[in-house]
Amino acid sequence: MKGLILTAGNGTRLRPLSYTKPKPLLPVSNRPVISYGIEQLAEMGIKDIGLVIQPHQEDTFHEHLYAYAVKKKMRLHYIPQYEQKGIAHAVAQAEDFLGSDSFVLLLGDNLIDDSLQKLKESFEQTSAHGTVLVTEVSKPQDYGIADIKDDKLIEVEEKPEKPKSNLAVIGAYIFKSSIFNAIHSISPSARGEYEITDAIQWMIDHHYHINYVKTAKPTFDVGTIDRWLKANQWMLKRFGNSTDADFLDENSHNAVIIPPVVIGDNCTIEDSVIGPYVSIQSDVIIKKSIVKNSIILKGCHIENMPYEISDSILGEKTKLSGNYVNDNTIQAVFGDESTFFLSCKDKSKDKGAD
Numbered sequence: 001m002k003g004l005i006l007t008a009g010n011g012t013r014l015r016p017l018s019y020t021k022p023k024p025l026l027p028v029s030n031r032p033v034i035s036y037g038i039e040q041l042a043e044m045g046i047k048d049i050g051l052v053i054q055p056h057q058e059d060t061f062h063e064h065l066y067a068y069a070v071k072k073k074m075r076l077h078y079i080p081q082y083e084q085k086g087i088a089h090a091v092a093q094a095e096d097f098l099g100s101d102s103f104v105l106l107l108g109d110n111l112i113d114d115s116l117q118k119l120k121e122s123f124e125q126t127s128a129h130g131t132v133l134v135t136e137v138s139k140p141q142d143y144g145i146a147d148i149k150d151d152k153l154i155e156v157e158e159k160p161e162k163p164k165s166n167l168a169v170i171g172a173y174i175f176k177s178s179i180f181n182a183i184h185s186i187s188p189s190a191r192g193e194y195e196i197t198d199a200i201q202w203m204i205d206h207h208y209h210i211n212y213v214k215t216a217k218p219t220f221d222v223g224t225i226d227r228w229l230k231a232n233q234w235m236l237k238r239f240g241n242s243t244d245a246d247f248l249d250e251n252s253h254n255a256v257i258i259p260p261v262v263i264g265d266n267c268t269i270e271d272s273v274i275g276p277y278v279s280i281q282s283d284v285i286i287k288k289s290i291v292k293n294s295i296i297l298k299g300c301h302i303e304n305m306p307y308e309i310s311d312s313i314l315g316e317k318t319k320l321s322g323n324y325v326n327d328n329t330i331q332a333v334f335g336d337e338s339t340f341f342l343s344c345k346d347k348s349k350d351k352g353a354d
């Protein structure tokens with residue numbers, strides 16, 4: 001069995017951060033999202049993983065993942081997708097790499113906090129042509145939705161306006177190579193993409209057995225800022241109350257760390273309150289500031305911020321500083337399409353009745 005991870009999306013909802021780094025390399029609890037998927041494939045005994053990438057991104061992936069793959073004794077094969085024509089189209093690019101092997105397909109921006117062993121067992125025990133993972137979601141309109149009757153998967157529909165259930169088919173699948181019959185037979189959907197859900201439906205309609213495994217463990221699609229922060233919170237919670245602040249620079253002092261927090265190499269934190277739910281990558285300086293529920297990427301410098309930083313993501317080398325001269329003024333430089341939400345307290349309400 002081989003592994004295939006799709007990473008070639010445009011990451012439009014994560015701009016401007018996804019302009020400079022592919023979405024699956026963005027960190028959750030200081031590890032690239034995709035590394036969690038690679039680890040799950042390693043646990044399943046898979047040695048060869050195809051990564052479907054945008055053609056110019058091979059060096060970036062190699063730089064971030066090579067050492068990790070060597071450590072896990074896995075081989076990464078980069079497969080370019082020249083046009084982003086959908087998930088099924090991305091899988092088709094890997095047909096030569098996959099050959100006649102069965103394969104585990106993971107969506108590179110999905111984080112699934114469950115072992116995929118159950119998926120593998122079900123696939124092998126039932127001799128299915130495909131096994132999908134489903135979970136209950138609160139917004140079924142955003143997902144491929146499963147219709148299950150008498151314990152059988154009878155229909156999957158991509159982002160339906162009127163969902164038949166709240167069971168989403170999420171980003172982990174196992175297929176036999178017969179999936180390529182389906183992929184070569186389907187047409188683009190209304191949104192112009194070759195949908196994996198249409199390929200699965202084709203299999204069901206043509207009497208190939210597709211079964212499902214349900215997970216109750218959390219799953220995250222980190223495709224939006226909000227969901228990325230939630231995934232980060234969840235992964236940090238798994239550290240319990242420990243604080244990974246071993247790497248604080250010797251210059252750090254007067255830092256109050258409220259766990260869970262993860263702090264990378266070579267960081268300086270002074271006169272500041274950090275946490276809970278903060279991930280800080282390496283080479284970050286934070287002075288005289290308060291940061292909670294945020295992700296701070298490599299090389300940021302935050303100093304003397306008159307406002308608490310909360311629910312925020314700061315791209316690499318962002319500089320934020322402020323002063324107290326005028327309560328209503330903030331000076332900052334933001335990259336293209338940055339999002340900045342400023343919450344001010346109305347001080348007149350604090351003055352009482354006089």
Ligand SMILES: Cc1cn([C@H]2C[C@H](O)[C@@H](COP(=O)(O)OP(=O)(O)O[C@H]3O[C@H](CO)[C@@H](O)[C@H](O)[C@H]3O)O2)c(=O)[nH]c1=O
Pocket residue numbers: 006007008009010024052081083084085086087089090107108109110142143144145158168169170171193195196197221223
């Ligand atoms: C369109 C496209 C996507 N991808 C990669 C990028 C992402 O890591 C991954 C998912 O792509 P997205 O466009 O975000 O897919 P999304 O709209 O969230 O929906 C998918 O993922 C959902 C689960 O999150 C499923 O329930 C849906 O059935 C499935 O279609 O696949 C490619 O590698 N190539 C592509 O052409």
